[in-house]
Amino acid sequence: MQTIHRFLYGPTPEERVRAWQAKLRAEGRQLDREMRQLDLATSKARQTVKQLATKGDVKSARILAKEVVRSNKQKDRLSVSKARLGSINTQLTQQMAMVKVTGSLQKSTEIMKLSNALIKLPQISQTMREMSMEMTKAGIMEEMLEDTLEMDEDEELEEEADAEVDKVLFELTDGKLGEAGAVGTGLPASEATEDETEKNMEKYRQQLNVLLS
Template sequence: MEMLKRAIYGPDPAEQMRKCNSLLRKNERQLEKQVTSLAGLESKTKSMIKQAAKRGDVSSARILAKELYHVRQQRSRLFKSKAQLQSVGMQVREAFAVRKIQGSMKASTGIMKDVNTLVRMPELSGTMRELSQELMKAGIMDEMVGDTLDGLDEADDTMEMEADAEVDAILSEITGGKLGQAGAVPDSVPAEAEEEEEEEADLDSMRERLRALQS
């Protein structure tokens, strides 16, 4: 009987809305989990920078400051994505409310734009694709085309250039102005002492965690 009703009248709007809301909440929890992980990375990196500064190890401190810059950039991107996701949620609820009153659904270009951005995020790719399918079934958005965000590589290059300019400010902020002189960040940290080797291992571990969050 239920299958016959769906064949005649289409999917139940209330059921569609519940599924969309469930997927939206799932995506938001995923973002919050990533933000929490990044907060832990930031706290640990700050501590490592202070330790390096205390030893007078400027090269290690600068490498760590650059890693901290990337952590903060990633966190900022996640906050922006969370705001986009919340916007999608509000627009979806509004679309279903209009459908309930008017009996029809109009595709939303605003939702489509936000979803098309969010679905490209590694952290949300799977669940956002599932959500986009549900939104297309409900008629809230049309089928997406894969021609957006072509400028991501260029944006990444710009971020790398900005990172060097931000390192001094980060060092000054964390060390109370004791470190923060301009200069290129070296590719590796001298490992002359056991303490430096341990810090390098911690840094490698931190980089792996950051890469895991981004992939």
């Protein structure tokens, strides 16, 4: 009987909710992996920033420090997005309770608001678009306007990064940014050490760019 009902009417509300929750958990695990990768790459980049600043190469240190700033901001975005996934999951659990009373899923402006925000995150945009369409058909959400689906350009990122680079360098060099030139004027660093540091800078910069793209 259930098989015939599913064939005629599709999955039950409970089955739909469980499927959505499984997708949300999977996306949450993916965000966790990305945050761990960012942590690892950022940690290595921080060490290289210290090396560059200590030997007086503040210009290169600034370049890599800006990537560290961008990485920190990206991790914040991922962390907020994971929290939003958790909020949707909680809302769906409440929907399950309502189904037992009303027999159907209820419209939720909170789920719609959270979904709209998550669609803007490239890492989970496709999954959230598909889930939003399914939820719209199920009656949980209203059809979203096209402009709410468009990706927002993070125009403030570069402006904020420029303002924070000095702060990051100050932190990473234990407050010795102003002495960076003097520190590097003692015994000259060997060419091999300089080459290795520059190679590390470029490597970690590329790694962060891949994670931030």
